[in-house]
Amino acid sequence: MTLDLSSIIKAYDVRGTVPDQLSPQVAEAIGAAFARVVVLPEAPAGARPRVVVGNDMRESGPELVEAFARGVTAAGADVVRIGLCSTDGLYFASGSRSVPGAMFTASHNPAEYNGIKLCRAGARPVGQETGLTAVRELAQTYLEQGLPAAAEEPGTLADEDLLAGYAAFLRGLVDLSGIRPLKVVVDAGNGMGGHTVPAVLGTGAGLPELPLEVVPLYFELDGSFPHHEANPLEPENLRDLQAAVVEHGADLGLAFDGDADRCFVVDENGRAVSPSAITALVGLREVLKEKEAGRGATVIHNLITSRAVPDLLEAAGARTVRTRVGHSFIKAQMAEHEAVFGGEHSAHYYFRDFFFADTGMLAAMHVLAALGSQDHPLSALAEMYEPYVASGEINSRVSDVAAARARVLEAYTAAYPGIDVDELDGVTVSHWDGHPQWWFNLRASNTEPLLRLNVEAADEDIMEKVRDDVLSLVREVAAPATETEQP
Missing domain, CATH: 3.40.120.10 (Alpha-D-Glucose-1,6-Bisphosphate, subunit A, domain 3)
Known part of the structure; x- marks a missing residue:
């Protein structure tokens, strides 16, 4: 039975388990589709159509990159493989060379996952409304009916290392040479931060030394994530960093996710900075x-x-x-x-x-x-930048998302006539112009029967009351929050 690609190609990227969902065959079909939907039509006149492709440290990456490249080159576009890189390293390659790109990563997902983040030339996004739907539909056709015949002039395959160029580019944007000496603990979570931090903040790319003492945690690239998940959004994945910052008397701590495109910050006391x-x-x-x-x-x-x-x-x-x-x-x-x-x-x-x-x-x-x-x-x-109190994102699994949301709206519009309600993304209810000050947002998950709640208020007591009142309506219970809250 042919895989339904809508199960792994979502709003922003491709994400699935390997090899049952994201196999070399699927990667090749996506490569062939990406070449025909984005790469070939957008190639400048007189220039060879070209794609830069990188991958994170997951074991399945090189095989999937090779399959994707087969699909692209068979369509008539060249592929430049840049090897191990962070997602922002891939964006640098795409942006600096003005060519489309593909990054093989599942970001913070567990080891059995991999995925693809696609971009147009100049690192412009490819999302559901900007080409990803068309890529999915064409790749689905290729899986069901077979790949088209190769182009008369297939593309070429080349390898380049752009890490030094990426590091030099970032150093040119922020001058750190004149800062006071700082000790910083960095938790790479066995992800790509272990590859990029030595190049950017150290001398690994041949750049001048900075007044930084970097204390490394889990810099060894390992897609099995032996120490903790590479998802610093979850508080338990910051524990080691927080303890190390205090132990080493560091000025701060930095935690990167698996593909190192997100960074979380911990202060000198081990407290997460929002x-x-x-x-x-x-x-x-x-x-x-x-x-x-x-x-x-x-x-x-x-x-x-x-x-x-x-x-x-x-x-x-x-x-x-x-x-x-x-x-x-x-x-x-x-x-x-x-x-x-x-x-x-x-x-x-x-x-x-x-x-x-x-x-x-x-x-x-x-x-x-x-x-x-x-x-x-x-x-x-x-x-100075945290004057208010936030709940963090709290997930509630509910049987009927629409009904739960309706209960909340009915209760708050009745209790606060004329209250500010907007539906830009989910529903945001705001009492920020009144007293006491608070607001909350309730959004449905795109993939699960979950409602995600975020609350902010002028002080802790107000935040906790609004949080617990909304959760009691969502869950149809009168109990306070018990689920893990994210920073």
């Missing part, structure tokens, strides 16, 4: 840089980030744009508004100067620059 605070901190640096050059600045943030983000950035003179959750949405808004920076609650950070793409490493460098350019500890610096 991605919203990082969004505000980095966004403010970018806004002030534009202001010094006599230019205005726009910053994008998704609707789950703290209200502190627009509050602080608008006070500094920036224009802020609120968007749906999801990297393809925020990347589109980044390009449309020529935004200098964008941030998400999931620790994806986007930069105009990095092809409007997301890079955890560049965000980490901004944090190091901000901390190292003054004498206060990170806890004091972060406190």
Whole structure:
């Protein structure tokens, strides 16, 4: 029975278990489809159509890359394999060379998974509404009816290492040479941060030494993730980093996910700094840089980030744009508004100067620059950007998502006539202009019968009350939250 590709090709990327869902045959079909939907039609006149392809440390990566490349070259496009890289390393390759790209990674998913993140030339996103649906449909046809005949002039295959170029490019965006000496613990989670951190923050790419003492945790590339899942969004996966920061008396800690496109930050006390605070901190640096050059600045943030983000950035003179959750949405808004920076609650950070793409490493460098350019500890610096209290994202499994959402809306619109309700992404109910101040967002999962709740309020008591009241309505119980909450 032929696999239904809609089970692994979702809104933003390809993600499935190997080999039952994502097999070499499937990768070859996707490569052939990607070449015909994106690569060939968009190749500049007179230029060879070309794709850059990279992979993370998962054992299945090289075989899947080889199969994908067969599909692409048979269609008549060249493939440049850049080997082991982070996802933002692939974006650098695509952006700097203005060619489409494919990154083989399952990000933070368990070892049995792999996947593909596709982009157009210049690291522009390929999502459900920007070509991924067409790629899926054509690849499905190839699986069911067979691949088309090879082009009269098949593409070529070449190998290049772009790690040094990636490291030099990032070093050129943030100058860390003049900061005070810092000790930083980095947890790579056996993912690609173990490959990129020595090159960017060390001297592995032949760059000048920085005033940083890096204490490495789990830098060995191992797609079986022997120490913990490479998903720092889950609090238990930060435990080792938090303990190491305190043990070593470090100034901060950094944790990267499996493909190292997200970065999480821990202060000198081992406390996680929220991605919203990082969004505000980095966004403010970018806004002030534009202001010094006599230019205005726009910053994008998704609707789950703290209200502190627009509050602080608008006070500094920036224009802020609120968007749906999801990297393809925020990347589109980044390009449309020529935004200098964008941030998400999931620790994806986007930069105009990095092809409007997301890079955890560049965000980490901004944090190091901000901390190292003054004498206060990170806890004091972060406190400026975290004036409110958030619940983190709480998942509830419900039998009827629509009914649960309706219960919540009915209760709150009855209790607060005229309350602000919007449906940009799920439903956001806001009492921010009243007293006490609070808001919450309730979003349905795209793949499971889950409702995801995020609450923010002016203080802990208010947040806990709103959180527990909403959860009791969602779950039809009168009990407080018991599920794991994410930072």
